[in-house]
Amino acid sequence: MSNPSLLILPGDGIGPEVMAEVRKVIDWYGAKRDLKFDVSEDLVGGCAYDKHGTPLTDETMAKAQEVDAVLLGAVGGPKYDNLDFSVKPERGLLRLRKEMDLFSNLRPAQCFDALADFSSLKKDVVAGLDIMIIRELTSGVYFGEPRGIIKEGNERVGINTQRYTESEIARVARSAFELARKRGNKVCSMEKANVMESGILWRDVVQEIHDAEYPDVELSHMYADAGAMQLTRWPKQFDVIVTDNLFGDLLSDLAAMLTGSLGMLPSASLGLPMANGRPKALYEPVHGSAPDIAGQGKANPIACILSFAMALRYSFDEGEEATRLEEAVNAVLAKGLRTADLLGEEGVQPVSTAEMGDAIVAALDESL
Ligand code: NAD
Secondary structure, eight states, rough: OOOOOEEEEEEEETTHHHHHHHHHHHHHHHHHOOOEEEEEEEETTHHHHHHHHSOHHHHHHHHHSSSSSSEEEOOOOOGGTTTTTGSSHHHHHHHHHTTTTOEEEEEEEEEEGGGGGGGGHHHHHHOOOEEEEEESSSGGGGTEEEEEEEETTHHHEEEOOOOOOHHHHHHHHHHHHHHHHHTTTTEEEHHHHHOOOHHHHHHHHHHHHHHHHHHTTTTEOOOEHHHHHHHHGGGOOOOOOOOOOHHHHHHHHHHEEEEEEEEOEEEEEEEEOOOOEEEEEEEESSSSOOOOTTTTOOOOHHHHHHHHHHHHHHTSOHHHHHHHHHHHHHHHTTTTOGGGGOSSSTTTOOOOOHHHHHHHHHHHHHOO
16 A cells, blocks of 8 residues: 655745654654655745745645645745735645635644643643634635625725535534544534524534434534633633634634644644545644744744644544654653743753754654
């Protein structure tokens, strides 16, 4: 059987720096766990524009459609700020998400023990936290028609439309239930069924999919505003949260920040299963290209490394190896090693991007 395939798109700014550390981890799995990937690398964002005049070529798009998973660094930078909208670096990323139809956006909020003091919440509220927010990514109020700013009499009116079809709700609900089965087997669906018809339909469809296909998973429903309160009051009550595009945008940022730095946050965007049963998938850190620290060896590679851990778990069914990698990150943090974004506590040891990557690989070695 051929090796699983991985397309790496490092992108701009700190993207290539953090991706170099992921390459060390990928090489480690090939050498030490006999888990080999066919890795290809290509351009996306500003660097693709510099070479080809477009942030994503048709050839790279076609490759992304064929591989088992795409791993992306970050795109953008001040050099490209004045480019025409159609060729801005971010358009490359948006094209990938749209043409791969990545409707299910997974944003974990996981608190590593050594960083529990880094949260703005009390330590016992966040220590050991491990929840997953699933945001519907390709529909809802950001895409619904009619939209625009129109003139009514003497004043302007801004219009956006929240619109969800049953099938759009059903597919993201399935994605949440499938994921819950690989975790704590619990889903909480959030909407505003008290004031929005789209919320009533959302609640109905999630319940129907549950009853027909996933009765073994524990399901609850919560209004999204109450959900926001509960997330800050006692986030550990949740396992998987599934919600729409708008509420998911807010709730996933809120949940992510429970755990500390932007340099720690991975994400996955999943689509429908391909012929081999694996979902279309794009893994990327939540952070951007951080032009203020690019090229200085200051970037934290952990968000990108944890994005690869998500690929191991959700694309390659290597949950145990994903846990091994997460535990290696935890072990390195527990030893007090910190990149510049995580400094502040006493007694920690500042390290560069490459030193953090090397320490994680050494911790993987120690795990054997
Ligand atoms: P950013 O995430 O790049 O940076 C915000 C702050 O966090 C900066 O101070 C940065 O130094 C710090 N930071 C981010 N990642 C870090 C890491 N791994 N380690 C240590 N510190 C880190 O957001 P921004 O400054 O608003 O945007 C910069 C560029 O990135 C813009 O061109 C923007 O369009 C682009 N962007 C791209 C993506 C993406 O590729 N998915 C996402 C957000 C922003």
